[in-house]
Amino acid sequence: MSLDRSRLRALLAEEERRFASSHPRSRELHERARRSLLGGVPMHWMTRWAGGFPVFADHAEGAFLTDVDGHRYLDLCLGDTGAMAGHAPPATVAAVETQARRGLTFMLPTEDSLWVGEELARRFGLPVWQFALTATDANGFAIRLARHITGRRFVLVFNWCYHGTVDESFATLRDGRTVARAGNVGPPVDPAVTTKVVEFNDPAVLETALAPGDVACVLAEPALTNVGIVLPDPGFHQALRHLTRRTGTLLVIDETHTISAGPGGYTGAYGLEPDMLTVGKAVAGGVPGAAYGFTASVAERIASATEADCIDTGGIGGTLAANARAAAAMRATLQSVLTEESFRRTIPLAERFTAGVAGAIAEHGLPWTVQRLGCRAEYWFRPVPPRNGAAAAMSTDAELERYMHLAALNRGILLTPFHNMALIAPTVTESDVDRHTEVFRESVAAL
Ligand SMILES: Cc1ncc(COP(=O)(O)O)c(C=O)c1O
Numbered sequence: 001m002s003l004d005r006s007r008l009r010a011l012l013a014e015e016e017r018r019f020a021s022s023h024p025r026s027r028e029l030h031e032r033a034r035r036s037l038l039g040g041v042p043m044h045w046m047t048r049w050a051g052g053f054p055v056f057a058d059h060a061e062g063a064f065l066t067d068v069d070g071h072r073y074l075d076l077c078l079g080d081t082g083a084m085a086g087h088a089p090p091a092t093v094a095a096v097e098t099q100a101r102r103g104l105t106f107m108l109p110t111e112d113s114l115w116v117g118e119e120l121a122r123r124f125g126l127p128v129w130q131f132a133l134t135a136t137d138a139n140g141f142a143i144r145l146a147r148h149i150t151g152r153r154f155v156l157v158f159n160w161c162y163h164g165t166v167d168e169s170f171a172t173l174r175d176g177r178t179v180a181r182a183g184n185v186g187p188p189v190d191p192a193v194t195t196k197v198v199e200f201n202d203p204a205v206l207e208t209a210l211a212p213g214d215v216a217c218v219l220a221e222p223a224l225t226n227v228g229i230v231l232p233d234p235g236f237h238q239a240l241r242h243l244t245r246r247t248g249t250l251l252v253i254d255e256t257h258t259i260s261a262g263p264g265g266y267t268g269a270y271g272l273e274p275d276m277l278t279v280g281k282a283v284a285g286g287v288p289g290a291a292y293g294f295t296a297s298v299a300e301r302i303a304s305a306t307e308a309d310c311i312d313t314g315g316i317g318g319t320l321a322a323n324a325r326a327a328a329a330m331r332a333t334l335q336s337v338l339t340e341e342s343f344r345r346t347i348p349l350a351e352r353f354t355a356g357v358a359g360a361i362a363e364h365g366l367p368w369t370v371q372r373l374g375c376r377a378e379y380w381f382r383p384v385p386p387r388n389g390a391a392a393a394m395s396t397d398a399e400l401e402r403y404m405h406l407a408a409l410n411r412g413i414l415l416t417p418f419h420n421m422a423l424i425a426p427t428v429t430e431s432d433v434d435r436h437t438e439v440f441r442e443s444v445a446a447l
Contacts (some may be wrong), residue, residue, distance in 0.1 A: 003447065008403055011446055015406040019051040022410070025068040026056045048417040050406040060087035062427035065414065074432050076422035077414045081257055084282035084375070085337040086425035092285035095332035096325055105323035112327035116291070119334050123264040124255070124277050126293035131322035131330075135256040135280025136164025138292040139219060141316045142276045143168055145294075146217035146250045149301040153193075154215045156249070158200040160389025162226030163219055163254050164280075171195045173390065199388040200224055201232060203239035210247040217250040217276070222266035225257040227392040228419050229371040229378045231385065237272055250275040250298065256290075259283070260376035260423065262343050269374075285333035289326035342426040346375035349424045349433050353377050356437030364444050375424045379440075407443040408436075 020027060030053035034040040039047050046054045055067040063086055065075045078084050085092075099112075117129040132138040143155050143166065155168040163169045170184045171191035178192040196215060198205045209215065222237065224230035244251040253274035255265035259282060262269040267277060275298050280290030294302065306314065320326075354377050357370040367383040380386070382395040396419065405415050413436055415422055422436070 003400070005399075008399060008447060012399065012403040012406065015050075015403060015410055016052060018410050019406055022071070023051065023053075023055055023067070023069050027053055029056045029068065030054065045417075050402045050409065050417065055409075062086045062088075063425040063432065071412065073409070073412050073414045074428075074435060075414045075425070076436065077416040078423045078425055079281075079286060080416050080418070081260075081281045081423065083286045084260065084423050084425065085285050085333060085342065086427050087286070089285050089333065089337040091332040091336035092287070092329050095328040096287060099325045099328035102324070104325045105320055107319070109322070110324045110327050112324070112331040113322055116327055116330045116334065119331075120279075120291055120293055123334075124267050124279075124293060125264070126274070126277050127296050128299035129291050129293045131326065132280070132290045132292065133288045133318050133321050133326070134164065135254070135278060135290045136166055137318060137321070138278040138280055138290040139163045139166045139169070139252070139254060142252045142278055142292050143217060143219060144315055145298075145302055146252065146276070149298070149305050150216040150248065150250065152214050152216040152249075154196050155194060156196045156198065156206075156209055156215045156218045158220060158224065158389055159197050160227040160393050161219075161221060161224060163221070164256075166219075167191075168194045169219065171197050173197045173199070199390060200230055201236050201387045203236065203243065206240065207243050210243050210249050213247050213249075215247070215249045217252045218244055219252045219254060221254050221256075222258050222261075222270070222272060223373050224389055224392065225260075225373065225376065225378075225421075226418070227389050228380055228386070228396075228421075229373050229376065230388060230392050231371065231373065233387065237270065241273060244275075252276040252278065255279045256281050257376065258373060259338070261374035262347075263338065263340050266373075282338060283333060284326055284329040285337055287326055287329035289330050291330070337426070343375065345426055346424045346428070349428050349430065350375045350377050350422075352430060352433045353422060353424065353436060356433065357440055360437060360441040360444055363441070366444060377422050377424075379420045403447075404440075404443055407446070408439055411439045411442070413439055 030040045041047055058066045058068045063075055064072055066072045120129050121127050157169045159173045167188055170181045171178045172181045178195055178197045180187050180191050196209045198209050251274045253267055256279055258266040276294050278292045350372055354370045354372045357379050361368045368381055369385055370379040371385045381397045381400055386392040408415050
């Protein structure tokens with residue numbers, strides 16, 4: 001089926017009209033916000049929502065969000081993973097309330113942080129942990145430490161990766177060369193000085209890039225999730241581990257999104273053996289909190305290479321990192337919310353989601369497909385899932401995405417504004433998932 005672009009544009013214009021007229025309060029607030037906030041939003045990603053202005057949130061609970069115009073949405077965006085465990089999970093809220101009354105931040109550890117370190121060790125198999133406020137920080141600190149203990153300059157990332165606002169990772173491949181990623185704002189140095197980029201799922205190019213022995217670490221999501229879901233080929237992780245070990249390169253696995261695969265993320269589910277692991281967003285149930293862990297041998301190398309006298313000026317820190325509220329929120333979230341039981345619910349629901357979407361794609365003979373990683377799913381405007389970042393990036397279609405997202409939003413479903421990602425919160429029901437299938441089917445039927 002080839003897409004009728006003029007029909008798509010007409011449908012999109014109709015959805016935009018419908019959105020504007022049914023969200024007067026959000027529109028009014030956005031107009032007011034234009035005077036005090038850059039672009040009318042407190043954080044510029046929020047301009048990416050499909051309607052021309054974002055809906056302003058009023059409140060949310062579990063899998064549902066209500067906006068200031070009184071519309072109630074099934075939320076499959078879940079704060080782009082920050083609220084993957086559902087909004088306002090009662091155990092996390094209770095822990096945060098209690099901790100708020102007992103003091104929020106001390107520059108001293110609380111017992112909760114110890115519990116969290118032990119639990120992360122149990123889940124991910126790495127014995128030693130540190131906390132940060134965001135996954136970006138966790139990745140940045142892991143990179144610094146990797147450079148410090150290996151004495152090597154380069155970081156290797158996969159093409160079209162995303163690891164937060166980490167300078168070294170804002171690079172892509174052009175004609176086989178590392179260049180600044182399009183839109184890279186004020187890069188401090190040419191990324192080619194700091195970074196090697198190779199395609200995911202290609203052990204041969206990885207081998208060549210690591211061969212000179214000048215790469216401190218590979219920073220990798222175990223499956224790409226930020227250019228749509230790109231799963232590793234069978235054997236790719238074995239090759240990655242083998243080649244990094246052989247060349248003395250540290251392997252840093254970023255589980256911030258792939259924690260969707262289960263309580264121990266992809267690492268736990270598939271038995272990966274990283275040297276370091278980073279995780280953020282969902283681990284504190286929506287409260288800022290992140291963590292990075294090490295093997296015993298990496299921890300030992302860090303300890304013997306760090307001078308105690310300048311530890312607070314070494315470029316790794318954050319006054320509010322490991323604050324008491326974040327530790328309490330992480331403990332409650334890991335103990336009672338992002339549990340094995342919750343994944344036993346959400347993963348089958350995500351399977352139901354992908355089956356529903358796949359059914360609608362087949363019914364309409366669309367050259368599209370759908371991919372899943374645990375409780376995270378994503379549909380693609382291409383017939384087979386891509387195997388690497390370049391192929392994934394080439395198959396995005398901004399206009400079509402915008403239409404699908406806005407049609408869903410106008411029918412009470414929020415999808416992540418970046419690509420076509422859906423996350424399933426523990427309180428979602430089968431009929432909620434079926435509602436998405438119905439809306440998806442309606443939207444493609446109209447095309
Ligand atoms: C895989 C991955 N790592 C790290 C980050 C950075 O998270 P944050 O923006 O919370 O620092 C993101 C954000 O999308 C991510 O997808």
